[in-house]
Amino acid sequence: MLIPPLGRCVGNARLAPDRRVTSYDSRVSSLGQMSLRHGRPMVAIPGPSVTPDRVLAAMHRPMPNIYAGPIVDISNSIFADLPAIAGTTSEAFIVIGNGHAAWQMAVSNTLRRGEKVLVLESGAFAIGWGEQAAMSGATIEVLPGSDNTAVDPLAVEERLREDKDHEIKAIVVVLTDTATGVRNDIRAIRGAIDAARHPALYMVDAIASLACDPFQMDEWGVDLTVSASQKGLMTPPGLGMVWAGEKALAAHDRADMRVGYMDWASRMNATAHYHLYNGTPPISLIYALREALDMILEEGLANVLRRHEILAKSVWAAVEAWHTPDGLSLNIADPAARSNATTTITTGSINPDELRRVCEEEAGLTLGLGIGNFGGRGFRIGHMGHLNPPMLLGTLGTVEAGLAAIGSPTGSSGVAAAAATIGEALRV
Numbered sequence: 001m002l003i004p005p006l007g008r009c010v011g012n013a014r015l016a017p018d019r020r021v022t023s024y025d026s027r028v029s030s031l032g033q034m035s036l037r038h039g040r041p042m043v044a045i046p047g048p049s050v051t052p053d054r055v056l057a058a059m060h061r062p063m064p065n066i067y068a069g070p071i072v073d074i075s076n077s078i079f080a081d082l083p084a085i086a087g088t089t090s091e092a093f094i095v096i097g098n099g100h101a102a103w104q105m106a107v108s109n110t111l112r113r114g115e116k117v118l119v120l121e122s123g124a125f126a127i128g129w130g131e132q133a134a135m136s137g138a139t140i141e142v143l144p145g146s147d148n149t150a151v152d153p154l155a156v157e158e159r160l161r162e163d164k165d166h167e168i169k170a171i172v173v174v175l176t177d178t179a180t181g182v183r184n185d186i187r188a189i190r191g192a193i194d195a196a197r198h199p200a201l202y203m204v205d206a207i208a209s210l211a212c213d214p215f216q217m218d219e220w221g222v223d224l225t226v227s228a229s230q231k232g233l234m235t236p237p238g239l240g241m242v243w244a245g246e247k248a249l250a251a252h253d254r255a256d257m258r259v260g261y262m263d264w265a266s267r268m269n270a271t272a273h274y275h276l277y278n279g280t281p282p283i284s285l286i287y288a289l290r291e292a293l294d295m296i297l298e299e300g301l302a303n304v305l306r307r308h309e310i311l312a313k314s315v316w317a318a319v320e321a322w323h324t325p326d327g328l329s330l331n332i333a334d335p336a337a338r339s340n341a342t343t344t345i346t347t348g349s350i351n352p353d354e355l356r357r358v359c360e361e362e363a364g365l366t367l368g369l370g371i372g373n374f375g376g377r378g379f380r381i382g383h384m385g386h387l388n389p390p391m392l393l394g395t396l397g398t399v400e401a402g403l404a405a406i407g408s409p410t411g412s413s414g415v416a417a418a419a420a421t422i423g424e425a426l427r428v
């Protein structure tokens with residue numbers, strides 16, 4: 001129903017008789033159900049993250065001339081600003097697609113059919129990248145890991161030392177695994193590769209964690225990085241990014257899995273701006289990402305990372321307060337191996353799907369479901385991107401209310417612990 005502007009209200013007369021408002025009792029409450037979810041919803045899943053109002057507003061513009069003028073300047077400024085976000089001087093390729101598209105672009109531009117990729121397991125996501133490489137023609141070997149610890153650099157070194165003929169051509173790993181909440185030590189894994197004097201291409205998935213967890217592509221010796229727009233970069237899904245260092249670009253020369261649309265060649269040899277996207281630029285997402293990058297630049301990347309660290313610690317404090325032996329626990333015991341972007345919580349005897357349902361349907365909070373081995377035994381809180389204490393404490397308070405609503409055992413107040421953590425960080 002269209003609501004007439006105030007001042008020229010026409011009353012009910014123009015509505016069909018059966019649409020007349022006779023009572024403000026909603027159909028929901030007339031069924032005897034009650035929900036508190038009315039208000040601004042909160043999405044606390046590990047991507048897509050909350051899109052800031054500024055970013056939403058930036059997209060709301062008509063389509064421009066795509067061949068010249070402001071959109072070309074804005075797009076160029078994004079390409080200019082992307083390297084610093086990943087701690088590199090290497091330029092980024094942008095693929096119109098999600099993180100999977102960035103995975104595909106990375107693999108198809110650097111590998112030859114049948115070449116071996118060593119996948120460093122630490123949950124679901126490196127495995128997913130490896131499976132995609134396998135479907136595209138590579139051979140995959142998984143270095144087994146666990147669901148609650150980071151990749152062990154010594155195990156990487158040991159495996160690479162065994163590979164005397166250098167059959168392994170690429171190593172793939174995630175900075176943050178979004179299923180387990182682990183953060184891998186990317187620099188230490190580089191050290192392991194160097195200690196084994198192994199020449200494999202080192203490729204890192206920073207999709208969940210760019211602008212959340214510290215990442216220095218060049219300093220840490222990463223050859224290729226992939227990311228995407230919808231997590232720490234606070235932009236709707238639809239842009240994948242691949243930063244290719246010198247070694248990755250050299251691999252491109254001999255790669256034989258290259259496919260037309262994904263191929264870096266047409267982008268590197270662009271003679272018109274739109275060639276950088278292999279076609280029409282994703283106009284609205286370009287406006288959005290420009291605004292999001294401006295927000296990060298205004299805050300300062302170091303401050304963005306610090307904010308994520310403090311808010312992540314407050315989540316961990318909350319879960320530790322809630323913890324009971326048969327209830328909630330942090331999946332990653334070692335604080336140094338926890339991501340500042342997302343936290344996976346195991347639920348013991350508590351039904352995580354019932355908790356998520358109550359939080360979403362009755363209270364307007366969407367939590368991440370347990371994925372991979374966490375289906376039915378865990379849930380996730382995404383704390384990436386556009387987030388501040390009221391948003392996060394509201395999220396934690398709603399989880400606490402949800403736990404009470406379903407009669408779950410909890411130790412003490414997670415909200416109090418989280419607020420104390422934030423208060424400590426803010427102490428002057």
Ligand SMILES: *Cc1c(COP(=O)(O)O)cnc(C)c1O
Pocket residue numbers: 047098099100101125174176177178205206207208209228237
């Ligand atoms: C979200 C995510 C992906 C997948 O991104 P999509 O945009 O869903 O394709 C890959 N890797 C990690 C670590 C992620 O968090």
